[in-house]
Amino acid sequence: MSIAFVREKEGGEAFEDLPDRPISPHTNYVTPEGLAQIEAEVKRLQAEAARTSHDDKADTARITRDLRYWTTRLGSAELVEKVEGEAVHFGSTVTVEREDEHGKSARQTFRIVGEDEADPAKGSISYVSPLARALTGKVVGDVVEVNGHEVELVAIAQPSRS
CATH class of the missing domain: 3.10.50.30 (Transcription elongation factor, GreA/GreB, C-terminal domain)
Incomplete structure (x- = not known):
């Protein structure tokens, strides 16, 4: 059957089911620069959400999904500032x-x-x-x-x- 004959959801808004971005099962270690990048991305997405029209369902769904991801990553971030020693470690x-x-x-x-x-x-x-x-x-x-x-x-x- 051609897709042209398949009934879309009410309003044709298939993007409302935009899947969440996968969250890694690993500990979310971050460098100070990485933490700053995550914080900047959350702020950027919050600003984008504030200026996006609620009528623009596709953009709203994308921004909401990405904001959920980055807010979760910010909340789980474990800052690793400095590790002592001569061996290779996080941040080396x-x-x-x-x-x-x-x-x-x-x-x-x-x-x-x-x-x-x-x-x-x-x-x-x-x-x-x-x-x-x-x-x-x-x-x-x-x-x-x-x-x-x-x-x-x-x-x-x-x-x-x-």
Whole structure:
């Protein structure tokens, strides 16, 4: 049967059933920067909700859904400001060396952050990612295996906070 002949909900508002964004089952650790990002997103969505017409059901549904997500993430955020020690931990910036697809040595640097602030293209990975999990607790010179590949930890920079 063609979709053209299927009766829509009253008013044709299928977007009212917009599913919630999934919430991670992991502890919501955040860096100070990550907490600021979450707070900014809540404020931005609150402002967007205030200026959105209630007649615009699609935007209202999207904003409401996203605001629920970010408000929940803000409420569950556990700020990790500074961890002592020389080993890799949440907030560390690590440099690793591994072989690329051509067998040449390649170095990459990442900061280990919370799930919502992770952006590998910009140099940050989630603390629950396979690489971060393999490196946590390791020190310079340690070699770990991630997805069948060896990765050597060549540098660790701990966050500097006052």
